[in-house]
Amino acid sequence: MIPIQPLTFSFDLRVGDIVVTPLTDGYLDPDFKFLRDISDENIDLLLKLGHRDGPPRASVNAYAIRSGGRLFLIDTGSGDTMGPTCGRLFESLASAGIDPADVEAIMLTHVHPDHSNGLIDLQTNARLFPNAEILLHEKELSHWFDDAEMSVADERARRRYFEMGRRQLTPYIEAGRVRTFTDGEILPGIVAVPCHGHTPGHTAYQIGSGPGAVLAWGDTVHVQEVQLPFPDVTVLFDWTPEDAAASRRIIIEKVIAEGLVVAGAHLHFPGFGHIARNGDGYSLVQRPELLDMGGGAPR
Secondary structure, three states: OOOOOOOOOOEEEEOOOOEEEEEEEEEOOOOOHHHEOHHHHHHHHHHHOOOOOOOEEEEEEEEEEOOEEEEEOOOOOOOOOOOOOOOOOOHHHHHOOOOHHOOOEOOOOOHHHHHOOOOOOOOOOOEEOOEEEEEEHHHHHHHHOOOHHHHHOHHHHHHHHHHHHHHHHHHHHHOOOEEEEEOOEEEEEEEHHHEEOOOOOEEEEEEOOOOOEEEEEEOOOHHHHOOOOOOOOOEOOOOOHHHHHHHHHHHHHHHHHHHOEEOOOOOOOEEEEEEEOOOOEEEEEOHHHHHOOOOOOOO
């Protein structure tokens, strides 16, 4: 009998000389009642139309970027803070042949637990990426370290977002390893694209330029079957829902106009695709031919 061997391929996407590798942190089992401005009946209908009859799972994706011999990450997953189905980022890094000590910079789309809680070891507060500089929008950093903002937040938000966000970032701040920005090119070939609303400094990152460039858009869309056809649907944990909805439309129109490939933190893994207009809304076109699914990119 021929032994069955596990598959060992990656889902790399190439943008010129830049290689983007999706990294799964696992998935969440959310109650989709966190969606706002839409009825439960319409949520159920849209999920069925999208062939989502099973558990309401939401992918949690991060991305590695190899460019000119340098190694960067976008987001760090949830660490060990969000249950047994998440916290797989370091397994994904190992599968991709990535040593956390080799990561030079980490771009945070925002400071929410499924994006930034993989920065430190909660037992020791040690930096899990000892040589990495953390990059995030200046509004994002100032918001989560604003005592006045924290004082008016509810208890859940104080613990889950403010206190944990500060705990994750403080070891890097103390080591002089945090840099903020407003917009523009923040690393060679990578441009920050503000899309505020979900959080005060929520940011997308464009990798490369021209048609086929990648836009890692963080939490622009949480549930693709619902928020693409109905982009005005927001979520309970949007900081300013009206701004989040406006940013979503602006970002989606940019993606269409420029022929970009999206990389979504909560689009179904690997999270890559194009966006097409569909009536008054949009749809995701996931194209396998975008991907290098052989042995992966040179490591």
